[in-house]
Amino acid sequence: MKAKTVLPAVAMTAVSMVLTLAVVVMWLGRTVPWPVALVVGLGIDGGWLATLAYERRLAAQGDHSNGVTAVGWSFGVIAAGVLVAHALTADGSATAWLAVSWLPIAAKALWLVHGLWERTALTPTALDAIRGIQQEARDEAAVARARLRAEAATEATRLEAVTGAGARVARVTAKTAKTLAGAWSTLEAARAGEETGRALTSVTACVTPGVTPHWELPVWGPLEPVVVPALEGPVLTDDALDSLVDDIRHSEDPALSYREMSSRFRAAGHSASEVRLRAAWKRVV
Structure with a gap:
């Protein structure tokens, strides 16, 4: 992961420094001797490289200096300004130089991203521990969900069984009550009938003569x-x-x-x- 953040920053910084040196030599070479222009270009690149190295050293020690950071951004802005100025004064390739004038600022931004990554990076041991904790949490959550689903299915089965048994009992009770109601209705009709006592008396008159039974x-x-x-x-x-x-x-x-x-x-x-x-x-x- 470290290479994924540092290599783009190194590559863009190198390209920016080469472009800055080339632009300074071509731009100032028309008015001053080229050795002077070369010294100016190397001075800009050297100052940028020195501040970048100092920032990296402080970052490795866990320190930070706002002054060094400001100086580094100043060199990046100077390099970008040189590229923009050359693009504006060039005859036929202004668009091409403007297209690459943002590289110094982008290089500084990539180094900022790399520094943020270093301050938040964890060791492989810590990453393995975090992955283990996350996996354990996922396992516990999966087991809890499975347990809840099983309990819900069991409760649903129990309720269905209880409901079915209750329905059967209710049907049997209703049928029995209907039968009893019919029997008692018939018995009540016989009891309240006017001919019931007379019929029973006529049956028993020959057995018990002279006795009026009370039914x-x-x-x-x-x-x-x-x-x-x-x-x-x-x-x-x-x-x-x-x-x-x-x-x-x-x-x-x-x-x-x-x-x-x-x-x-x-x-x-x-x-x-x-x-x-x-x-x-x-x-x-």
């Missing part, structure tokens, strides 16, 4: 269990138990069912086993 179809809805406190009392005889069952059964019109009679029997504080209570119910009915 109750199940009701769709939550049922609260009846909590009956366990009360201790005297043991009832069969006659007393039959009398209590008959009184409770006919406490309302129409007569109560066994379930209602049993609930009221125990809520009243009476005590009897389920077997004896059912046997009393059968005897009463």
Whole structure:
């Protein structure tokens, strides 16, 4: 990289010095002896070369002098001025000399670029370390992107599975609810029908003559269990138990069912086993 910046500056400086010397000899050679013109040209080139060498020495030491830099630019401006003056006074080649009159200024600019490069140049070891750090950062970024993409794909798959399962459950629930609604609708229609009790009575009349059964179809809805406190009392005889069952059964019109009679029997504080209570119910009915 150093050769890429220093070689153009060296080449352009050499060309500028040769052109300056040639122009001074041709321009002043018509009015003064050519040795004098040669000395003047070499003086301009020598001063330019000396200041350039001193600038390079200071740059190698890490120093900088504004005065030396100003002197170097002055020699560059003088060389460019000589080329411009010769181009303006030449007879037929003014355009050609003007085309190369910018070379001294360009040479100084290239040396400035080279100096800036030297102040910011790094060693191969540092450059390798920087490249390693950059590569490590790129690797970490690539791994992080891959991890994020994998997590996103996994989450999308999980959501699709959960959504599909939820949809299936919803379809099954809706189908079940529809079936239950139809069944309970049919049952409610049968329960509310005027002919339901008459039809059931006609079926059971031949089995239980003289007894009017009380039919109750199940009701769709939550049922609260009846909590009956366990009360201790005297043991009832069969006659007393039959009398209590008959009184409770006919406490309302129409007569109560066994379930209602049993609930009221125990809520009243009476005590009897389920077997004896059912046997009393059968005897009463």
